[in-house]
Amino acid sequence: MIGHGFMGAAHSQAWRVAPHFFDLPRRPVMAVLVGRDEHRAEAAAARLGWAEVATDWRTVVERDDVDLVDIVTPGNVHPQVAVAALAAGKHVLCEKPLANSVADAERMAEAARAAAGSGALAMVGFSYRRVPALALARQLIADGLVGQIRQVRAQYLQDWLSDAQAPMTWRLDRDAAGSGALGDIGAHAVDVAQYLTGQQVQGVNALLHTFVGERPLMGESRGLSGAAGTGTGRVTVDDAALFTARLSGGVIASFEATRFATGRKNALRVEVSGSKPGSTVVLEWVVIGRLRVR
Amino acid sequence: MIGHGFMGAAHSQAWRVAPHFFDLPRRPVMAVLVGRDEHRAEAAAARLGWAEVATDWRTVVERDDVDLVDIVTPGNVHPQVAVAALAAGKHVLCEKPLANSVADAERMAEAARAAAGSGALAMVGFSYRRVPALALARQLIADGLVGQIRQVRAQYLQDWLSDAQAPMTWRLDRDAAGSGALGDIGAHAVDVAQYLTGQQVQGVNALLHTFVGERPLMGESRGLSGAAGTGTGRVTVDDAALFTARLSGGVIASFEATRFATGRKNALRVEVSGSKPGSTVVLEWVVIGRLRVR
Amino acid sequence: MIGHGFMGAAHSQAWRVAPHFFDLPRRPVMAVLVGRDEHRAEAAAARLGWAEVATDWRTVVERDDVDLVDIVTPGNVHPQVAVAALAAGKHVLCEKPLANSVADAERMAEAARAAAGSGALAMVGFSYRRVPALALARQLIADGLVGQIRQVRAQYLQDWLSDAQAPMTWRLDRDAAGSGALGDIGAHAVDVAQYLTGQQVQGVNALLHTFVGERPLMGESRGLSGAAGTGTGRVTVDDAALFTARLSGGVIASFEATRFATGRKNALRVEVSGSKPGSTVVLEWVVIGRLRVR
Amino acid sequence: MIGHGFMGAAHSQAWRVAPHFFDLPRRPVMAVLVGRDEHRAEAAAARLGWAEVATDWRTVVERDDVDLVDIVTPGNVHPQVAVAALAAGKHVLCEKPLANSVADAERMAEAARAAAGSGALAMVGFSYRRVPALALARQLIADGLVGQIRQVRAQYLQDWLSDAQAPMTWRLDRDAAGSGALGDIGAHAVDVAQYLTGQQVQGVNALLHTFVGERPLMGESRGLSGAAGTGTGRVTVDDAALFTARLSGGVIASFEATRFATGRKNALRVEVSGSKPGSTVVLEWVVIGRLRVR
Secondary structure, three states, X not given: OEOOOHXXXXXXXXXXXXXXXXXXXXXXXXXXXXXXXXXXXXXXXXXXXXXXXXXXXXXXXXXXXXXXXXXXXXXHHHHHHHHHHHHOOOEEEEOOOOOOOHHHHHHHHHHHHHHHOOOOOEEEOOHHHHOHHHHHHHHHHHOOXXXXXXEEEEEEEEOOOOOOOXXXXXXXXXXXXXXXXXXXXXXXXXXXXXXXXOOOEEEEEEEEEOOOOEEEOOHXXXXXXXXXXXXXXXXXXXXXXXXXXXXXXXXXXXXXXXXXXXXXXXXXXEEEEEOOOOOEEEEEEEOOOEEEEO | OEOOOHHHHHHHHHHHHHHHHOOOOOOOOOOEEEOOOHHHHHHHHHHXXXXXXXXXXXXXXXXXXXXXXXXXXXXXXHHHHHHHHHHOOOEEEEOOOOOOOHHHXXXXXXXXXHHHOOOXXXXXXXXXXXXXXXXXXXXXXXXXXXXXXXXEEEEEEEOOXXXXXXXXXXXXXXXXXXXXXXXXXXXXXXXXXXXXXXXXXXXXXXXXXXOOOEEEXXXXXXXXXXXXXXXXXXXXXXXXXXXXXXXXXXXXXXXXXXXXXXXXXXXXXXXXXXXXXXXXXXXXXXXXXXXXXX | OEXXXXXXXXXXXXXXXXXXXXXXXXXXXXXXEEOOOXXXXXXXXXXHOXXXXXXXXXXXXOOOOOOEEXXXXXXXXXXXXXXXXXXXXXXXXXXXXXXXXXXXXXXXXXXXHHHHOOOOOEEEOOHHHHOHHHXXXXXXXXXXXXXXXXXXEEEEEEOOOOOOOOOOOHHHOHHHHOOOHHHHHHHHHHHHHHHHHOOOEEEEEEEEEOOOOEEEOOHHHHHOOOOOOOOEEEOOOOOEEEEEEEEOOOOEEEEEEEOOOOOOOEEEEEEEEEOOOOOEEEEEEEOOOEEEEO | OEOOOHHHHHHHHHHHHHHHHOOOOOOOOOOEEEOOOHHHHHHHHHHHOOOEEEOOHHHHOOOOOOOEEEEOOXXXXXXXXXXXXXXXXOEEEEOOOOOOOHHHHHHXXXXXXXXXXXXXXEEEOOHHHHOHHHHHHHHHHHOOOOOOEEEEEEEEEEOOOOOOOOOOOHHHXXXXXXXXXXXXXXXXXXXXXXXXXXXXXXXXXXXXXXXXXXXXXXXXXHHOOOOOOOOEEEOOOOOEEEEXXXXXXXXXXXXXXXXXXXXXXXXXXXXXXXXXXXXXXXXXXXXXXXXEEO
């Protein structure tokens, strides 16, 4: 696994428990954790349950005892690691958003196609596809529950940046993350909409907005660009993304991804309706345990 | 009152009950109902409680015993009636959407400004502003409940056209109605958003779509353009309108107006959030009495 | 109409608008309003639209020009007026709860049965039966939507007494009102449950509770019993009623009626489920226009 | 761990991941899994990650290398294992409901008190107390958010038995499980209500009901009592439990626990209101990922 931040913890949990939930042909071995800072990597490996650590991903992705490379770094590191791992014949699981530019994403897709011939699998980490309710909804829609699909509305709402004093992080830095709410959570909304409808987004009208342009540098964020001793860092990505789209089969869709939705910790909601007047599919998920004060 | 369709019935009810809800300086007298077809106008006047009928609105808006002209016709008739009534010194209440073109709307606004000097009042029928919850929400927001407003999401969802066999009506004819869901219910969503925030829409990205292009002609709809003996009429307005907007004070907003939202008879929902992490304002109203089967 | 308080205003509105909503054989004439205090009755008649007033209901219910007597007084007055009106051959519409004791209610039912022979109709004012969603829900259930009905949960929640300084009223006085939340709003919950299921409540376990035992006397409430110059009146009814029940066809049901449900102005919710795993009927209605702050 | 059914899988997951979520003084070692059938216990141990198996819990609870005994058997086995383990000086975690009778529960509590002196800890597995929203809600209420607490309504709704063909299981057998919905999920509702209010249930009115009295015997359920070659087993517990209660501090509460709530897979909802008119606490949790079709 390359990286060991928030998603590194989530993926470690998944690798650990998967063989106890599913009948897998082989039990995953959590072999090597890669991080640039050896001390921090070692602490993470101990906490997350990895056997050893390394600081150079290039040597790791070529090791004979590595079958699969799991990439959980910021987006700017995805392309080089994924392309190298695929070239070395490894399976690759890469966190979303896939890349920070279309060109990089296309380069990665090309590498995946080339490696597929020798049996290497490549997958983007759209973890929500494993939510059982989503799989069921997709089946119901494919079975004709809503008739011909006409409209989708998808909202992914979080609130963690609504406080202007929430600290700077690499997720708010365009060089590292590529985009903000759009790529981080909007990517899930788009993926779910495409997965449920079987149609691809073809054209969009979009509005991106940044509400808080400077945030305090604290802890990990001190190394970020633009900091220059001021104590604050520049937010160079979108805080919220609102867009409408036409899908390949004629569906129209509205999307919202925001980290400023007060009252919603982490809520994804998708609604699909079609030509059958009687049925609508509504999917919601939230951090388990919802508290409302009213 | 000029016109006597769906909104004519609603306005008649309002004129009748207003003095029993509110302390009014004078009790309204429901004097004259105007309709092109005398027989249908007479039947409507009897049902809705108007004292007499007329077929020519031009003479009515100039009668000395008429103080206020209430316009509930299709949108293409609004401008000429409103301008004439204002010129005759009458107060004017005009249904929304105000007009079918910006030029017409500006002409009407100009007439209203000119008439204001002599005491004539002009008002657009945004009836939802009288919903007590909306007035309270506006006050809470003005008092700072959400801090500086950042995001608005407003949806006005109806389902009455999701059945492709629902008949043609003047509301689906561009010449008469100007637009479809956009002007009919999207107008309310925009008005509520502007009213709650105190900010004006400044720029929009919009997507309009028509799902069902031909509908059966039945009853009243037989006189509509494009019918030509085929038994069907052409839908020349939008069935759904999705748009995002920037408001004058920096708020970003997403809007949806659709008549194809299966599962929603008539539901308006507006959510307002801002810089205070703890508070969000959510307004919903629906036809009273909601039945869900799940 | 005998009485002219809160429900008197509601019934006046209904009599006025009914002929404009429905095709009635005759248009109701709002003839006489009865109140003990002539001045207050006159003010009410002017506001609510009644032609004349009287202070003695006994003479009014025997007038030849009166066809129907509408009783909107506190419950303790219901029996004598209803029995006298039925004896005089009048139709009777009586507000709920029907009476303050089972004995009174049975006496009224007996009078109604006796009068039915001569064509007099008697009805209790369960106005929510006219909510279209309720009629539709009943039909869906009768058509087998949920299979054999098994469970009902019904909640009628209001908040108007949660403030301990809300003033005393006749509705909190057992002599006048008979009971509190139980009869006033619990009666609706029971009626809706019985109406939807076609089954009668057969046995109950109940818990009644009064949270605030003394309330300030203000305005109208000054004449209430127990006031004795202290400035406060004793609450002698239930503030909340929780009960479970078995219905005649085997359904089990839970009920809650409370005037202390903070966050709910006036919300009735009924849920019906049965032997068909896939379908549940959920009915909700609230004061139109719901505002949530979260 | 004694037992390896549904809750055995859940507890195994918890023991495995706890040290990766929390900083624990020692990492738990999943030492021995106990089951009566050695082959099934071995399969479970392999799947759930336990080092070895045993068939006799009596010897296991006395082993020197065992520090903690986790009891996930049917309720009828809880008392003997817990009392023996406590007597042997082990910490004990026992699944809820604690016991199948009050006498057994009191005996266990007595054993726990006696063992506490030597440092043994005893805990009942009310896992929902670890839902962060619940802890936050409790704190908000303790801080005075709702004022003096007045009402609680708690519902734990599942639907897995609404299908009359769902098979017999030990959970529907009184000898093994003690009770049905009441102890299995009603126990959580009561625990959450007591935890949030800091008050104990003092008196209840209850209604228990069994909708489906016979269910098909399949797979594991074949060994259950009452089967006698008929192919069906007798359900001897409640399918639904409705009750109202008074708590020790004056709160009144309504509870519902049912496995026949069509439309709810697994939904716990608790609402707490009090003397402050403006605030209500609403807690909901559901299986993550909710799909509604409407």
